[in-house]
Amino acid sequence: MTEKRSKKSQALRERLIDAAWRRIATVGLSGLTARELAAEANCALGSIYSAFDDLDQLAMYANLKSLGMLERCLVAAKTGRTGADALRSLGCAYARFAIENRLAWEALFDLRLLHPQPASADFVDAHSHLLSLITDALREIPVDTTPQDLSARSRTYFAAVHGIVSISLQGRFVGHPPERLEAEIDAFVTLLADGLAAEAGSARSPQQ
Amino acid sequence: MTEKRSKKSQALRERLIDAAWRRIATVGLSGLTARELAAEANCALGSIYSAFDDLDQLAMYANLKSLGMLERCLVAAKTGRTGADALRSLGCAYARFAIENRLAWEALFDLRLLHPQPASADFVDAHSHLLSLITDALREIPVDTTPQDLSARSRTYFAAVHGIVSISLQGRFVGHPPERLEAEIDAFVTLLADGLAAEAGSARSPQQ
Numbered sequence: 001m002t003e004k005r006s007k008k009s010q011a012l013r014e015r016l017i018d019a020a021w022r023r024i025a026t027v028g029l030s031g032l033t034a035r036e037l038a039a040e041a042n043c044a045l046g047s048i049y050s051a052f053d054d055l056d057q058l059a060m061y062a063n064l065k066s067l068g069m070l071e072r073c074l075v076a077a078k079t080g081r082t083g084a085d086a087l088r089s090l091g092c093a094y095a096r097f098a099i100e101n102r103l104a105w106e107a108l109f110d111l112r113l114l115h116p117q118p119a120s121a122d123f124v125d126a127h128s129h130l131l132s133l134i135t136d137a138l139r140e141i142p143v144d145t146t147p148q149d150l151s152a153r154s155r156t157y158f159a160a161v162h163g164i165v166s167i168s169l170q171g172r173f174v175g176h177p178p179e180r181l182e183a184e185i186d187a188f189v190t191l192l193a194d195g196l197a198a199e200a201g202s203a204r205s206p207q208q
Numbered sequence: 209m210t211e212k213r214s215k216k217s218q219a220l221r222e223r224l225i226d227a228a229w230r231r232i233a234t235v236g237l238s239g240l241t242a243r244e245l246a247a248e249a250n251c252a253l254g255s256i257y258s259a260f261d262d263l264d265q266l267a268m269y270a271n272l273k274s275l276g277m278l279e280r281c282l283v284a285a286k287t288g289r290t291g292a293d294a295l296r297s298l299g300c301a302y303a304r305f306a307i308e309n310r311l312a313w314e315a316l317f318d319l320r321l322l323h324p325q326p327a328s329a330d331f332v333d334a335h336s337h338l339l340s341l342i343t344d345a346l347r348e349i350p351v352d353t354t355p356q357d358l359s360a361r362s363r364t365y366f367a368a369v370h371g372i373v374s375i376s377l378q379g380r381f382v383g384h385p386p387e388r389l390e391a392e393i394d395a396f397v398t399l400l401a402d403g404l405a406a407e408a409g410s411a412r413s414p415q416q
Binding site: 131153155158159160161163166167168174175184188190192196198199 | 335339360361363364366367368369370371372374375376382383384388392395396398399400401402403404405406407
C-alpha cells in the first residue's frame with residue numbers, strides 16, 4: 001500500500017516536472033504559475049506543494065530535464081569525433097540547442113535559480129558530466145597541462161562559447177544574428193584549437 | 209530666459225543621471241525607484257518625468273555613464289601596448305572593471321534595458337568605440353581577414369571574454385573565483401592570440 005502510494009506520488013512528480021518543462025519551454029520561466037501547472041498536470045493546486053517545496057524547486061527539476069536533453073545533443077555531437085573536431089562540433093551543437101530550445105535554455109541561466117540547494121548534487125553531476133565532454137576533447141589535443149588546468153580550461157571555454165551564444169540570442173548589436181551563429185562558433189573554436197596546438201608545439205620545442 | 213531655463217533643466221538631468229548611477233552602483237538596477245531618486249537628486253518626484261520619459265530611460269543614461277567609465281579603463285589598459293599584448297590587457301581590464309563596479313556593470317546587460325531606443329544612437333556609438341579598441345588590437349596581429357571579418361571577430365572575442373567574466377561573477381560552479389579571473393582571462397586571450405598568429409602563419413605559408 002505504501003509502495004503503491006509512493007509510486008503514485010512519483011508519477012505525480014514526473015507529470016508536474018514534464019508540465020513545468022513544457023510551460024518553461026513555451027512561455028518561459030516567468031510563466032510558471034501554480035494555477036497553470038495544476039491545470040496542465042491535471043492535479044489539485046495543493047498537490048504541487050506536497051510534491052515540491054516550491055515552484056523554484058520544481059523549475060530546477062525542469063532545468064535538470066533540459067540539461068539531460070542538452071547532454072544527449074552534445075554526446076551525439078561528439079560521437080565519432082576527437083580533439084579539435086570534437087570541440088568544434090560540441091560548440092556548434094550547444095549553439096543549435098540554445099536556438100532550438102531558446103526559453104528552456106534561458107531558464108538554465110536564470111538568476112532566480114542560481115543556488116539550486118535542494119537539487120544541487122544532481123545539478124553538479126549534470127554540469128560535471130557536460131564539462132567532462134569538453135575535458136575529454138581537450139585531452140585529445142596534445143596540451144601541456146595538469147588535470148586541474150584542464151578542468152579550469154574546460155570551464156573557461158564553455159563560458160566563452162556560452163557568452164557568444166548568449167549575447168547573440170539576446171539580440172544585442174554586439175552579437176551575431178542566429179543564422180551566422182554556428183559559423184562564428186565554428187571559427188572561434190577552431191581558433192582556440194589552433195592556439196592550443198601552437199602552444200603545445202612551442203612547449204614541445206622550446207627555444208634553446 | 210529660455211536659455212537659462214534650458215541650462216537649469218540640463219543641470220537637473222545631469223543631477224538625476226548621477227543620482228541614478230550611484231543608486232545602480234550601490235543597490236543595483238532593481239533599487240532604482242522614483243522616490244529614492246527624487247530624494248537623492250533633491251528634486252520633486254514629478255521633475256524626474258519632465259526630464260525623462262521614464263525610469264528605464266534614465267537608467268539607460270546611467271548605463272551610458274558606466275560605458276564612459278569602462279571606456280576610460282580600457283583606453284588606459286591599451287595605451288602603449290599593441291597586438292596580443294593589448295588584447296590581453298583589454299581582457300584583464302574588462303574583468304577588473306566588472307569586479308570593481310559589479311552592480312553598474314550588471315546593469316549594462318540587464319534584459320529590461322535591452323532595447324535602448326531613446327538613447328540608441330549614443331549607445332551604438334559608445335559600444336562601437338569600445339569594440340574598435342579590440343579591432344585595433346586585432347589589426348596589429350597579422351590576421352588574414354577582411355575588415356568585415358575583423359569586426360565580427362571583435363564582437364565574438366568580446367562576447368567570449370564577457371561570458372567568462374559573467375559566469376564567474378554570478379558565482380556559478382562552472383565559473384572561476386574572482387581572484388582567479390584575471391589570470392584565466394590572461395591565459396585565454398593569450399591562447400586566442402596564439403591561434404590568430406598560427407592561422408596567419410599557415411595562411412602566409414600554405415601547403416603547396
